[in-house]
Amino acid sequence: MKTILETKELCKYYGSDENLVKAVDHVNLKIMQGEFVSIVGKSGSGKSTLLHLLGGLDNPTSGEVWVDGKNIADFSKEQLAVTRRRQIGFVFQAFNLVSSLNVWENVVLPVGLDGKKVDEGFVKDILRTLGLEKKEKNLPNTLSGGQQQRTAIARAIAAKPSIVLADEPTGNLDTGTGDEVIALLKLSAKKYGQTLVVITHNEDIAQMADRTIVIEDGKIVM
Amino acid sequence: MTTIKNLAISRLRFNKSRTILTAIAIMLTTTLLMGVGTSAEGILNINRQQALFNGNTHAMFKSLTQEQVKKLQNHKDVESIEINELFATVEYGKMNGFLVFHDVVKEGIYHGVGNLIEGHEAQKMDEICGPKSFFERIGVEPVIGNKIHISFRPGGKGRIETREFTICGILSENDVPGFDVSDTRIAYGASVSEALANAYIPDKERSYNTNIRVVGENRLNCDEIEKVINETAADVGCDKVNIILNREYLIMQTEMGTETKAVVAGISLIIILFSGLVIYSIYYVSVITDVQEIGKLKALGASDRQIKRLFLTEGFRISFFAVPFGLVFGYLIPYFALPVIFKEAMKVNTVADEVDRLHMFSAPVLALVVAAVFVTVYLSLIRPMKMAAKVSPVEAIRYQESSRRRKMRKGNKNVNVFRLSAANLVQNRRRTLVTMLTMGFSCVLFMSLAGTMNSMSTLDMARRNIKEGDFRLTLDYACNDKEYPENNLDQLSMRNLFSDAFVESILQIDGVQGVEREGGVLIGSDFSNELFEDGGRISLSWFEREDVKEYEDGMKAGKIDYDSMVSGNGVILTTVFYEMYGMLPGTVIPVTVYDGDRQFTMDVRIDAVSPVGGDHLLLLPREVYERLNLQYDSTVDLYISIDQNKYEEVKDALTEIADAEAYFRLYSMDEEMAMGRMSVSLIKYPMYLVLALVAVIGFMNLVNTMITSVITRKRELGVLQAVGLSESQLTKMLVGEGAIFTAGTLAASVTIGNLFGYLVFLKAKSTGFMSISRYHYPVVETIGLTVALILGQIAITYFIRHRIRKESLIDTIRCSE
Incomplete structure (x- = not known):
């Protein structure tokens, strides 16, 4: 199996001198294609920062991130944007849907930004799987938290990315809905052969993963 | 707290x-x-x-008789009186000179210029008192005691007399204007004694222009003083048309009137x-x-x-x-x-x-x-x-904005950058609308004023004297000179001054491209009114089908139907006093046409009254004028168009021609434009300053809306970037949003703005503001506004994009978490 995500001596520091915070500190990590990895750690341990660095949302202080065999530091901003919309799907804790677009439009947004024609059958299939088929025309503010998170997941997988990065996707949800969302993510990953990296506080979710990475003070401890 | x-x-x-x-x-x-x-x-x-x-006169009553002046002297409301009588015109080459008799009847009036600075007023028959420039123009050193020979025509119509005068006083005067104006445009005046005036003008023919001040300047407002003046005029039997109010002084010196x-x-x-x-x-x-x-x-x-x-x-x-x-x-x-x-x-x-x-x-x-x-x-x-x-x-x-109103959105199957911008604006439609309206309003204001200002055209002012081309060589003719009938147009036309050979010689001047003729002929009538009284004559000319629009624009009464005018000898009357002259539309007037030494009669029908200016009181359709078959060439004006690169050379050549013939007068475009520019610049530039400020304030509004719109959507924009919106797409999206604002604003300004602009123009025209007569679409202003809006909007977009770029993506997304 090939390595899809890799970090080499990855560091992200904030502040300087006494105020220096090492959010991510010399992290070396390899994630294989199709793998389900959970990242756990205390609040402030650097999990989210690591995920953002993996997805190219943040710039490292030093070190490298390799996506599908390419160092993203070599990418132009434009190439990075293209990589994000084609290869990476994000699920944020706070959903982050675009309020002026309806559910369908939110979901097909990355495809549209890529200038590609929407595979309607595929999107409908995702929406059906996620139980959103009747909410296509709803604006985000009319949805419940669970529905919004499911829309965000649909958006993350609609462009058939090879990697899905999810930052506490169940953090804002009740236990039942949370389990449901994780099950869906896993299902999708399996169905489309995607790599899944999930940050979570939830022990049960962590145990569902193929591998769990524990982070403490910016370092991988396990 | x-x-x-x-x-x-x-x-x-x-x-x-x-x-x-x-x-x-x-x-x-x-x-x-x-x-x-x-x-x-x-x-x-x-x-x-x-x-x-300029002086403290309240008003001038024109053409008063001695009787009327006496009445005025005893009038309870009149505080000061000063009389001026045009005694004679000076005959000295082409000098525009005149002699007046001036007298203070009741003290209290002063003037800015024309005050005695040396010597004394003219008292004896042979004394003369005037500004230095008057004497210098005649070629005499302006020193008291110097003798000067002056030829003059008493009342501007009698026989030419020549007398010797002694300079007895020097009057103050303005400096010679700082721009190059031809000598014929400057009036030179001097004053002579009462004794001389009495000797030449019989009592019953005396006509005084009388400056007056009425009592109560300190307690009455402008409107009230005007009322007193009008009542006084009525009391002494002075016609309304002969009252000239010194408005500048009255407005400045008295309480502001309610209108102001x-x-x-x-x-x-x-x-x-x-x-x-x-x-x-x-x-x-x-x-x-x-x-x-x-x-x-x-x-x-x-x-x-x-x-x-x-x-x-x-x-x-x-x-x-x-x-x-x-x-x-x-x-x-x-x-x-x-x-x-x-x-x-x-x-x-x-x-x-x-x-x-x-x-x-x-x-x-x-x-x-x-x-x-x-x-x-x-x-x-x-x-x-x-x-x-x-x-x-x-x-x-x-x-979330508009959350109460909208739950569903029809949306699109595919999303692209443009749809993204549109979705945002539609979602925040009230904000979009308020911004467009205020932006639009400022631009409407801009366009409204621009239309009027643009119509304050220097060219229009200049074109009143030179209808076409760059120069006008005109015949300086009289209509009713009884003493010297050779000055009258009928006699002059027999001299054929504008012969084909003459016109050819003008065409030969290097740089002259074309010469247009305009004709005029004298007419008299038995029709009873002031104009034709005592054998009085006026001049008649033509207009063409393509001029109809212009005359219609300035029309006061009647109707212009060119074809019916051709068949029915219809004429346009060009004076505002048509009611006073009893020349209402529909009136048929039997006229005698003075074609050199030949005369014939015809009837003309007044069809329309359109006082747009020009030298001729009546205008026939050109076809009818040509049908008159005049025996002599009736050209009174030559309009000369030239190659602009040779302007100065042509002007010199034409000036020489004009100087060689006593009856020629030359108008040149540069002088007319210079005079027009002065009047326009006084109003136009301060107004542009105000407009610029208006535009800037309106623009701030757009800046505000766009920046707020971005700041509040920062996270959303971050999310869009996280899911793959590239920087160029982000720019496109912001440009798209700005473009919608710009388009809305522009649409409002060119529609409502121009409409209001036209209304303001009509109002300005009807009140006679800056002699605006023709509407000029503000092309430059419209283009300027469009360019400024587009450039401004692009600048804002880049500024905003630059600000967003400074932060890392994750900071943008986190900003409101």
Whole structure:
């Protein structure tokens, strides 16, 4: 199996001198294609920062991130944007849907930004799987938290990315809905052969993963 | 109270961009009001100086008889009287000279020029008193005691007499105008003694132009004084058309009339309304974007009143900071600009004189402006404050714009960048609309004024003397010279001065491209009115089918139907006094045409009255004029068009031709334009300054909306980037949003703006403002506005994009978490 995500001596520091915070500190990590990895750690341990660095949302202080065999530091901003919309799907804790677009439009947004024609059958299939088929025309503010998170997941997988990065996707949800969302993510990953990296506080979710990475003070401890 | 104050201050610091924008808008409003107030004060001041300098006459009654002057002398309302009688015209080459008899009947009137600076007034028959330039023009050194021979025609119509005079006094005069104007455009006058006037003009033929002052200048306002003057004129039997009010002086010296007050109040109200709308829109957008924040405060226990006070404190805090800057700029701009403008004007003005230091500062204006700005800020805050106070804590925390109104969106199967922009604007449609309206309003104001200003055309003014081409060589003819009939047009036409050979010789001048002729012929009539009295004659010319529009534009009565005029000998009458002359549309007038030594009769029918100017009182359709088969060439004007590169050479050649023939007069485009420019520049440039400020304030509004729109959507924009929106797509999206604002604004300005512009033009035309006669579409202004809007909007977009770029993506996404 090939390595899809890799970090080499990855560091992200904030502040300087006494105020220096090492959010991510010399992290070396390899994630294989199709793998389900959970990242756990205390609040402030650097999990989210690591995920953002993996997805190219943040710039490292030093070190490298390799996506599908390419160092993203070599990418132009434009190439990075293209990589994000084609290869990476994000699920944020706070959903982050675009309020002026309806559910369908939110979901097909990355495809549209890529200038590609929407595979309607595929999107409908995702929406059906996620139980959103009747909410296509709803604006985000009319949805419940669970529905919004499911829309965000649909958006993350609609462009058939090879990697899905999810930052506490169940953090804002009740236990039942949370389990449901994780099950869906896993299902999708399996169905489309995607790599899944999930940050979570939830022990049960962590145990569902193929591998769990524990982070403490910016370092991988396990 | 301190908590609210502290909160307000920290909010101002936190929302830095918004604070700066609001401050700039308030500052510009203050600048605008202060600038207008200060300019008004300055213009009033210069006019007052000018009016005082020009003299303190209230009015002039023209053409009074000795009887009427006597009546005036005994009139209870008349304080001072001074009479002037045109005694004779001076016959000295082409000199535009005249002799007057001047007398003070009741003391109290003074003048800016024409005052005795040396010697004494003319008392004896052979004495003359005048300005130095008069004597110099005749070639005599202006020294008291010098002898001078002058040929003159008493009353401008008698036989030419030549007498020897002794210079007895020197009168003050204006400096020779600073721009090159041909000598024939300058009038030279001198005064002679009563004895001389009595010797030449019989008592019953005396006609005096009488300057008067009425009693009560200190207690009556302008309108009331005007009433007294009119009543006095009626009492002595002076016709209304013969009253010339010294309006500049009356307006400056008396209490402002109600009409003037209304105009000033109207302009101020428009400015206040406009600035209020802009400030309102800025706060309106702030409240909408601040709802969550307000909700949090309310959830923490802030009362409605405290929320209102929070906004009010913010508004006033910014005002305290911004108003002083505005006051300083508003004072300084006219302080430096006005003198420059006046100086320019004085260079070309033939009457203006050295003006003392301008006094522009006025404490009442300052106080009024400060009050007006604070009231404006308060008024524009009322609704946003109410909206803020109404926000409920729960709703606020959940708040997303338009959440109550819209649940569903039809949407599109595919999403692209343009649809993304459109979705945002539609979602925030109220904000979009308010911005478009205020932007639109400022542009409408801009376009309305631009239309009128553009119609204040120098060219139009110049074209009144030179209808086409670059030069006009005209025949200086008389209609009714009984003593010297050779001066009359009928006799002159027999001399064939504008012969084909002559016109050919003009065409031969290097640089001349074409010559157009215009004809005119004298007519007399038995029709009973002042014009034809005692064998009086007027001139008749032609107009063409393509001129109809122009005459229709200025039409006062009747109708122009070219074909029916051709078949029925219809004429256009070009005087406003058509009622006085009894020449109403429909009247048929039997006329005698004086074609050299030949005469014939015909009937003409008055079809329309259109006083658009020109030398001829009646105009026939060209076909009819040609059918008259005149025996002699009736050309009175040659319009000469030339190659602009040879202007000076042609002008020299034409001047030489004009100088060689006593009856020729030359008008040249450069001189006419110079005179037009002076009158236009006085009004046009200050108005452009006001317009520029209006445009800037309106633009601030667009900046505000776009920046707020981006700041509040920062996270959303971050998310869009996270899911793959590239930088170029982001730019495209922002440009798209701006383009929609720009398009909306432009649509409003070119439709409503031009419509209003045309209405303002019509109003200006009907009131005779700056002699505007023709509407000129403001092409340059429209293009300028379009370019400025597009460039400005692109600049804002790049500025915003630059700001977003500075932060890392994740910071943008996190910003409101």
